[in-house]
Amino acid sequence: MSLQNTLTKTVRPDGQGWLATSDSDAFFDLVMDACKLWELPVAQQSRTHLVVTSDIGEINFARADAGVAISIVSDTDANLFMLRETVAAQIDYFAPTLADCLTWDAAPDTGTMPPNFRLAKVVSLAPLGVHFWRLTVMGDDLGAFSHTGLHLRLALPERGGRAQWPVLNDRGRVRWPDKSALHVAVYTIRSFDPVSGGLVIDVFRHAGGTSSDWLEQAVPGAMVGLMGPGGGWVPDAPHLVIAGDETAIPAIARILDAMPGTTTGTALIEVAETCDYPLPDCPAGMDLHLLSRARGDTLETAMAGVDLGAADHRYVWFAAEKDRATAMRQHLRETQGVGRHESYISAYWQRG
Ligand SMILES: Cc1cc2nc3c(=O)[nH]c(=O)nc-3n(C[C@H](O)[C@H](O)[C@H](O)COP(=O)(O)OP(=O)(O)OC[C@H]3O[C@@H](n4cnc5c(N)ncnc54)[C@H](O)[C@@H]3O)c2cc1C
Structure with a gap:
């Protein structure tokens, strides 16, 4: 059962916001743009109502006279606060002139540390x-x-x-x-x-x-x-392809820890030369390959030879330097047909 199905639909005052704007059409377009950029599922329920869903809750936008009513539903104080911050940060980014027009019905006290x-x-x-x-x-x-x-x-x-x-x-x-x-x-x-x-x-x-x-x-x-x-939870699919560089090793180890013994697929870890990180055992159906940059191995070359699995049974997880993550996202989406719902492709660091 998805998180959304288990959420209590009661909106608390601190999840209830208001964006004062005379152009709610333009604001709805901005929400759609942000969801496209971040690959978030958005359901346009009607001309006046949008629902954006994420792993940690849902955000509803409803047009009203002179503004947009925002209501957030989540399971914990920390997650609700995180979604509020997300809404505010996206308004800062996409519509900075509206930043001061966002208010919430209630908020934790000024000067206290954030709930999360x-x-x-x-x-x-x-x-x-x-x-x-x-x-x-x-x-x-x-x-x-x-x-x-x-x-x-x-x-x-x-x-x-x-x-x-x-x-x-x-x-x-x-x-x-x-x-x-x-x-x-x-x-x-x-x-x-x-x-x-x-x-x-x-x-x-x-x-x-x-x-x-x-x-x-x-x-x-x-x-x-x-x-x-x-940042989401461990991927859950019968066939997993997990790949990353050194910064992704702790996450890959955690995913391997949580993996049912029946999982099939491939784990690829790219390091400078050798890897002495204590990795958990893989299920029998998972192949683990340690790739060495010193030998000329790369995640990209190794990924090209990997069975990504059938569309409704797979999950592809990739984390590495920003440019490589961007290129891998494009490759998986455009060449391999791997959708957002069946993948996590993340920039873990950026070359300085
Ligand atoms: C979701 C997520 C989970 C992550 N989990 C882990 C984790 O568990 N363990 C972990 O070690 N990292 C992890 N990272 C990566 C980590 O956040 C970055 O490496 C970050 O830059 C480290 O910050 P810093 O303070 O050490 O260096 P910064 O101050 O950010 O950067 C200093 C310099 O180091 C360079 N740099 C940063 N990372 C690397 C690198 N890997 N190789 C070479 N140069 C680098 C930068 O380009 C910059 O020039 C994760 C990142 C994300 C987004």
Whole structure:
């Protein structure tokens, strides 16, 4: 059963918004453009009503006199807040002149930390093979990081200074501290132990890596921020093709952990030379290939020889550097006919 079917349809005041605009036609066009860009399913239920669905809830837009009523339904406070932020961020991006015209019926208090943000303490930090740091953190109320999303934003405060964290402004939006005061990067939740409360993140050590440099000098007891979870859940299909570079290894490992023993398909991992990351066992029907850039192997060449599976039985998962993810998305969509609903293709980092 999909999440949408299990959602309570009651809209809470903090999920109820209003966009004051005299041109709701143009705004509906913008919603359609945003959904096309982000490949989100949108159902135009009528000339006056749009419904956008995502893994974590649904957003309804209804035309009214002098504006558009927005109502968001989600299963947790954190997810509802994330969808609110998504609506506001898309308006900032696509229609900046309307940014100040968006209001919500209720919002968490100004100056408080966002509902999907938690502080956590570093409890251990150790090398994981030659190429990764394994960071374990603990904190109050981290249970939300065990479901609905595989990823989070890890916020690392400036060393030596007074830690500054994101807070809500008087419009209910997240106000981040200056980048020099808080460095934020996206990571995969490798595991969360509900008994000990320990949350594990594996960070790839690459040249110029701001986060890995921070971790190199961090000590147990240091405070970090966690925002999320987000980014979707583990793919679920009888036939899986999973491919990624070093930054995707923690996510691939988590997907392998969750995979039923009957799954068939291929996992491809591309590394500079050798891979000493502790990967879980694959189901018997999954082939795992470690590709070495030093030998000239690439994900793209390996993907070309892989059985992607039948259209209604497969899921294709790909994460790597931005240009490669963009090219792979185009190839899979246009040449292989792999649709959005049966794939996750994501830019995990960007060449500087
Ligand atoms: C959904 C998602 C999940 C992710 N999960 C993980 C994870 O579990 N573990 C993990 O290690 N990473 C993961 N990443 C990738 C990580 O967010 C990026 O590598 C990010 O740039 C790291 O931030 P930073 O603070 O270390 O460096 P930044 O300050 O962002 O970048 C500093 C410099 O490093 C360069 N750089 C960044 N990544 C790489 C790289 N891989 N190789 C070479 N140069 C690089 C940048 O181009 C820049 O020049 C994930 C990304 C996404 C979007």
